[in-house]
Amino acid sequence: MNFISKMGRPIMVGRGQSAATKRNNQQVFVKWLIGVCLLAFSTAFASSGQPGQADASCNPPSSAALTGQTSSTATISFTPSAGTTLLYYVRQEDSFQSQVFSTGGSSFTFTGLAAGTYKCYLASECDGGTSTSIVVGDIIL
Numbered sequence: 001m002n003f004i005s006k007m008g009r010p011i012m013v014g015r016g017q018s019a020a021t022k023r024n025n026q027q028v029f030v031k032w033l034i035g036v037c038l039l040a041f042s043t044a045f046a047s048s049g050q051p052g053q054a055d056a057s058c059n060p061p062s063s064a065a066l067t068g069q070t071s072s073t074a075t076i077s078f079t080p081s082a083g084t085t086l087l088y089y090v091r092q093e094d095s096f097q098s099q100v101f102s103t104g105g106s107s108f109t110f111t112g113l114a115a116g117t118y119k120c121y122l123a124s125e126c127d128g129g130t131s132t133s134i135v136v137g138d139i140i141l
Contacts, residue, residue, distance in 0.1 A: 055129030061085050061122045064136050067107065074139050076120050077107040083126040089139075092117040115141050 061078040068075035078085065087108050088100045093116045101108060102125070110120070118139040124131040 055126060055131060057128050058082070058124050058126035058131040060124050060131040060134045062134075064120075064122050064134055066120075066136055066139050068109075069139065069141060071115070071141060072113050073109055073111050074113060074118065074120070074141065075107055075109040076122070076136055078122060080104075080106055081124040081126075081131065083124050086123050086125050086130070087120060089113075089118045089120045092119065113141055117141075 059081040061080050064078035067077040084102045086100050086102050088098045090097045119135055119137040121133045121135055123133040
């Protein structure tokens with residue numbers, strides 16, 4: 001797969017590898033992992049039928065909000081729907097995406113966060129599949 005960087009240079013991305021280009025004697029690493037994580041998450045939040053489609057019979061959590069934070073943590077509270085709640089975050093500055101976490105409770109605390117702006121995505125995992133996701137956005141640490 002070939003991509004063009006913001007600098008207009010081709011980026012060769014291989015399976016399980018990172019590609020690098022030189023600019024001003026600095027190594028600029030471009031990791032394809034972000035795309036893989038986004039694909040994995042969209043599949044994880046998809047129904048058991050077709051990837052990328054949510055199960056219409058599975059309702060997402062509701063009333064999600066940031067209810068606490070420190071310089072390195074963020075607590076999201078919500079009203080769970082049926083099943084388990086799945087959560088992950090994306091840091092806006094570098095598009096870093098966390099692993100998918102699950103909880104049977106009505107809140108979850110992300111720990112070890114670096115300074116930045118985050119969006120948290122939540123969905124319900126039901127017997128028939130996974131709901132659409134909801135977003136708690138612009139969490140600034």
